[in-house]
Amino acid sequence: MIYNAPVKEIRFALNELAELPSICSLPGYEDCSVDLVDAILEEAAKFAEGVLAPINKAGDQGAKWNADYSVTSAPGFKDAWLQYVESGWAGLRTPTEFGGQGMPALVALATEEMWCSANLAFSLAPLLTLGAVEALHHHAGDELKAVYLPKMATGEWTGTMNLTEPGAGSDLAQVRSKAVPAADGSYLISGQKIFITWGEHDMADNIIHLVLARLPDAPAGVKGISLFVVPKYLVNADGSLGARNDVRCVSLEHKLGIHGSPTAVMSFGDEGGAIGYLVGEANKGLGYMFTMMNHARLGVGVEGMAVSERAYQKAVEYARDRVQSRAIGSSDPAGVAIIQHPDVRRMLMTMRVQIEAQRALACVAAAAMDRAAQHPVAAEAAKNQSLVNFLIPIVKGWNTEQANEITSLAVQVHGGMGFIEETGVAQYYRDARITSIYEGTTGIHGLDLIGRKTFSEGGATALALLEETRLVAAKLAPSQPKLSANLTAAAREAERCVAFILETFKAQPQLAAAGSVPFLKLMGIVLGGWQMGRAALIAQDKLAEDGADTDFLSAKIISARFYGDHLLPQVSGLAAAILEGADSVLEMPENLF
Amino acid sequence: MIYNAPVKEIRFALNELAELPSICSLPGYEDCSVDLVDAILEEAAKFAEGVLAPINKAGDQGAKWNADYSVTSAPGFKDAWLQYVESGWAGLRTPTEFGGQGMPALVALATEEMWCSANLAFSLAPLLTLGAVEALHHHAGDELKAVYLPKMATGEWTGTMNLTEPGAGSDLAQVRSKAVPAADGSYLISGQKIFITWGEHDMADNIIHLVLARLPDAPAGVKGISLFVVPKYLVNADGSLGARNDVRCVSLEHKLGIHGSPTAVMSFGDEGGAIGYLVGEANKGLGYMFTMMNHARLGVGVEGMAVSERAYQKAVEYARDRVQSRAIGSSDPAGVAIIQHPDVRRMLMTMRVQIEAQRALACVAAAAMDRAAQHPVAAEAAKNQSLVNFLIPIVKGWNTEQANEITSLAVQVHGGMGFIEETGVAQYYRDARITSIYEGTTGIHGLDLIGRKTFSEGGATALALLEETRLVAAKLAPSQPKLSANLTAAAREAERCVAFILETFKAQPQLAAAGSVPFLKLMGIVLGGWQMGRAALIAQDKLAEDGADTDFLSAKIISARFYGDHLLPQVSGLAAAILEGADSVLEMPENLF
Structure with a gap:
């Protein structure tokens, strides 16, 4: 179960594709430098490889719910969390004013990839805590911030998001949890929440729940949802922990994967009401949640890519070791390592090149986030925000959909051994399966992509990105004519699809929606191709330099070519489904299913 | 966890697409009639729905290995097996001379689909037993047949296949188990076998192991493998059970799915040698195994389709019940059943139409098997055998690869609930995952398809099938012009790929092999389209008849259209990968992975 953090690959994506040096020059990131990031990556690799990866398999045994409503973390997890906190990883992208290190999102993303590859279940504790920190940082009053943020920024306390209620799923209009004002300005919270990731555990001294609930006079629907802080233990004026709050984990879900991450059913107010504190203004909870959604969704896109990377490494290792059957066309009857068989x-390669493209796209999105947040020129910041908005559903949706396929390929490379749990690759397949579901299913992101992200802005960002893609294709023409042609053709198909969405979305939204997920996948493939093309161009240039890392750079070009031959041609089938297949999606009468 | 056997769909595939009436008129199948098969289907549906489906979830708890080397079947399985035996299902396609009912493979296939949908883990016990019956029937001497076949044909005793050894996988050249001749004409067998499905259990009085082993003077490689019968309990001259043989189950595998099916590590001869009996001639074991491979591989293709069907039914049920989010484009804020959302x-539809196409193709293959076995005109029998040989890797490979995708879509339709094991759909996803691995991985079938099944006969069967496909497309032109055009285009792409294989297979086998699995999938999609087109034509004709089942027949046409719009366009991407992408499959140096 070895994990080797792909530091060279990550560094290439950061430095070359996401242009880290330009991020380090943004106001607020003056302390960041390529050298510092290199050092961070080396340390993160050690932590991921040495601390998180070794307990991933034990984590598959799962956290344990106890009759006193406590939850015992999976073996090794508590100790790993303490090391994570002590090493200072928790505060990497938290603002320095709360004790964090204020690093760019791009840098944090690189470490998050490693945590996710090493131990997806574990990585969710930091991810959720960071989300809670972000929500409080942006929307809570100073008093709340002062009490909670410093301890959460260090990871001494963890955070959760309590959104979903039984039967309500992603539809937050249906939130029914109640918040009743108390005399002292606090609120009494009651209700039940489900699917609460790391909702209860024994790794940290306190757990800070962010909870969506309705005030007594709140309007119906999403405009009547407020956000509250509900700590597991109340915090005394001196910062010490006080009484246990009226919130408990009443059960843990039995899931397909990520067993090491306790998924809790949380009950608030069984004994009269959990004490909570309003974050920001009443009835604005949904907007506050949206603030952190881009980070969370990017984070889940990284999860998909990261578990794919781990599965890829395992498949390569097996394919090198496993000897079976003679080489095709060879007269020597001796078996060869299966990595020599063309289908293996x-x-x-199918796994590898998609991971490369996905990492590149995620890094480009993270860099755009940093520019949107910090760029001194408002127009540049706005342009980057549009880029973020457009890329997020693609990174989230495409990376995670492909994670199912990529981890499945890893199982397949193992043959019968892949189906045996001891081998370990089946865990990646099971773990990956949640990523295209939580933080919004792919269907939800498909709709977001065609509506808010494409139609609402007249396709501006989509078309600009496709124009960028065509430029890259043009530059590739002399050296990689086939890749260039495939990329140009794919961009053209994508443009036709954008035009179709712009035409149909308002008048016949059902037709646009019918192709929304195929469009999301198509854009993933095309924009992945854009990044693979850029990588090939950069690699070609660098190969001409003295002391070039020939192996690494040649591999980049080979990967891009495979991507062009095997991934980009899928675009035509997707485009046909979008452009010609909407009617038949809707045609079957409901009673005939 | 309701399962509704899709009797109407199955009947359509049998009667219309596989032309059951013509099978019933073959010599040897005189007792078979459409009416009798109707009655069989109704009874099988009751058994699958009422007996096998209800214990599927309990089966997921798994069989249990005990320290005395016994295995306790999953809850309810033993009783279900007894009912299966008592109801006479075990002998449906076993020759009447051994107490079976001698039904065509086509009819047996229809019942096997139901067993697999209802309870995939359970269905493996009959599948393996039938395989053993077939091997003995064709290759064992009369004495062995007389002792074993009658009890196996009824299911009183079950059968196993002991092929794989530790470290050897699908490469049977590496079999090392030994068989030493004893004075009485029997043999002493020793060695270890792994991945033995239903290798030990408590459902039947005896278990008859078919074991591949080497005689002391056997040549190396696959030409030195002999096949032996090794019963768990020796059989006395009067047919009663005698001493326990020297074979035991030393452990069960902990698997990703099909937990109800014990996968045993079997140890032969720990106490001096298990008594075994040679089947047929020495050193011909591999050929004997091949005899039953077509049935077994078709059976696994049916497994993939069948678990997909079960998952589809569950997804439809959930999509009808689950209310969430307003309808797209609607001003009514009330949520609607998610089946109304276009992406759902x-x-x-993506699930449904592939299942329809796969069932059709499997039935056509089974009918060809029956014709190959029973047709009085030798040329017709031979032609059908070629058809069987060509279709088997496609049905096995394509149905099972798509089962991974289809069951994944079923999870996706369930959103977060899909990831919770109690929901049940995750079990189908886990269970399905083995089907593209056992009985030969998709990679092995891809090679079989391009080599023995395409190149070796100059592409004759492939091109004949594509010509059939073009004829169907031509007939569709007036009524379904888009489907017709897509089918014609897909057949043309497929012909280009066949030509590529014929050109490259001998001179540059690596290039042909690089596209072997894409070619298998491409042929699955195209030949599935051939069947969907035939179904649409038949449905159109029948709709004009008095008393036509309008709903059912209209749905057939809608399914075919969706298949044309969404599945057939994928062919161009696959063809591009095969024709233009072989070099980049092979280009990456091994050390750079």
Whole structure:
């Protein structure tokens, strides 16, 4: 179960594709430098490889719910969390004013990839805590911030998001949890929440729940949802922990994967009401949640890519070790390592190049986040925000959909051994399966992409990105004519699809929606191709330099070519489904299913 | 966890697409009639729905290995097996001379689909037993047949296949188990076998192991493998059970799915040698195994389709019940059943039409098997055998690869609930995952398809099938012009790929092999389209008849259209990968992975 953090690959994506040096020059990131980031990556790799990866398999045994409503973390997790806190990883992108290190999102993303590859279940504790920190940082009053943020920024306390209620799923209009004002300005919270990631555990001294609930006079629907802080233990004036609050974990879900991450059913107010504190203004909870959604969704996109990377590494290792069957066309009857069989090679390349493209796209999105947040020129910041908005559903949706396929290929490379749990690759397959569901299913992101992110802005960002893609394709023409042609053709198909969405979304939204997920996948493939093309161009240039890392750079070009031959041609089938297939999606009468 | 056997769909595939009446008129199948098969289907549906489906979830708890080397079947399984035996299902396609009912493979296939949908883990016990019966029937001497076949044909005793050894996988050249001749004409067998499905259990009085082993003077490689019968309990001259043989189950595998099916590590001869009996001639074991491979591989293709069907039914049920989010484009804020959301519709249709196509293709293959076995005209029998040989890797490979995708879509339709094991759909996703691995991975079938099944016969069967496909497309032109055009285009792409394989297979086998699995999938999609087109034509004709089942027949046409719009366009991407992408599969140096 070895994990080797792909530091060289990550560094290439950061420095070359996401242009880290330009991020380090943004106001607020003056302390960041390429050298510092290099050092961070080396340390993160050690932590991921040495601390998180070794307990991933034990984590699959799961956290344990106890009759006193406590939850015992999976073996090794508590100790790993303490090390995570002590090493200062928790505050990497938290503002320095709360004890964090204020690093760019791009840098944090690189470490998050490693945590997710090493131990997806574990990585969710930091992810949720960071989300809670972000929400409080942006929307809570100073008093709340002062009490909670410093301890959460260090990871001494963890955070959760309590959104979903039984039967309500992603539809937050249906939130029914109640918040009743108390005399002292606090609120009494009651209700039940489900699917609460790391909702209860024994790794940290306190757990700070962010909870969506309705005030007594709140309007119906999403405009009547407020956000509250509900700590597991109340905090005394001196910062010490006080009484246990009226909130408990009443059960844990039995899931397909990420067993090491306790998914809790949380009950608030069984004994009269959990004490909570209003974050920001009443009835604005939904907007506050949206603040952190881009980070959370990017984070889940990284999860998908990261578990794919881990599965890829395991498949490569097995394919090198496992000897079976003679080489095709060879007269020597001796078996060869299966990595020599063309179909195994095809599977490994299919995994590899998608991971490269996904990492690149996620890094480009994170860099745009940093520019949107810090760029001194308002127009540049706005342009980057549009880029973030457009890329997020693609990174979230495409990376995670492909994670199911990529981890499945990893199982397949293992043959019968892949189906045996001891082998370990089946865990990646199970763990990955949640990523295209939580933080919004792919269907939800598909709709977001065609509506708010494409139609609402007249396709501006989409078309600009496709124009960028065509430029890259043009530059590739002399050296990589086939890749260039495939990329140009794919961009053209994508443009036709954008035009279709612009035409149909308002008048016949059902037709646009019918192709929304195929469009999301198509854009993933095309924009992944944009990044693979850029990588090939950069690699070509660098190969001409003295002391070039020939192996690494040649591999980049080979990957791009495979991507062009095997991924980009899928675009035509997706485009046909979008452009010609909407009617048949809707045609079957409901009673005939 | 309701399962509704899709009797109407199955009947359509049998009667219309596989032309059951013509099978019933073959010599040897005189007792078979459409009416009798109707009655069989109704009874099988009752058994699958009422007996097998209800214990599927309990089966997921798994069989239990005990320290005395016994295995306790999952809850309810033993009783279900007894009912299966008593109801006479075990002998449905076993020759009447051994107490079976001698039904065509086509009819047996229809019942096997139901067993697999209802309870995949359970269905493996009959599948393996039938395989053993077939091997003995064709290759064992009369004495062995007389002792074993009658009890196996009824299911009183079950059968196993002991092929794989530790470290050897699908490469049977590496079999090392030994068989030493004893004075009485029997043999002493020793060695270890892994991945033995239903290798030990408590459902039947005896278990008859078919074991591949080497005689002391056997040549190396696959030409030195002999097949032996090794019963768990020796059989006395009067047919009663005698001493326990020297074979035991030393452990069960902990698997990703099909937990109800014990996968045993079997140890032969720990106490001096298990008594075994040679089947047929020495050193011909591999050929004997191949005899039953077509049935077994078709059976696994049916497994993939069948678990997909079960998952589809569950997804439809959930999509009808689950209310969430307003309808797109609607001003009514009230949530609607998610089956009304276009992307959910797209997922359900994607599942449905592939299942229809796969069932059709499997039935056509089974009918060809029956014709190959029983047709009085030798040329017709031979032609059908070629058809069987060509279709088997496609049905096995394509149905099972898509089962991973289809069951994944079923999870996706369930959103967060899909990831919770109690919901049940995750079990289908886990269970399905083995089907593209056992009985030969998709990679092995891809190679079989391009080599023995395409190149070796100059592409004759492939091109004949594509010509059939073009004829169907031509007939569709007036009524379904878009489907017709897509089918014609897909057949043309497929022909280009066949030509590529014929050109490259001998001179540059690596290039042909690089596209072997994409070619298998491409042929699955195209030949599935052939069947969907035939179904649409038949449905159109029948709709004009008095008393036509309008709903059912209209749905057939809608399914075919969706297939044309969404599945057939994928062919161009696959063809591009095969024709233009072989070099980049092979280009990456092994050390750079």
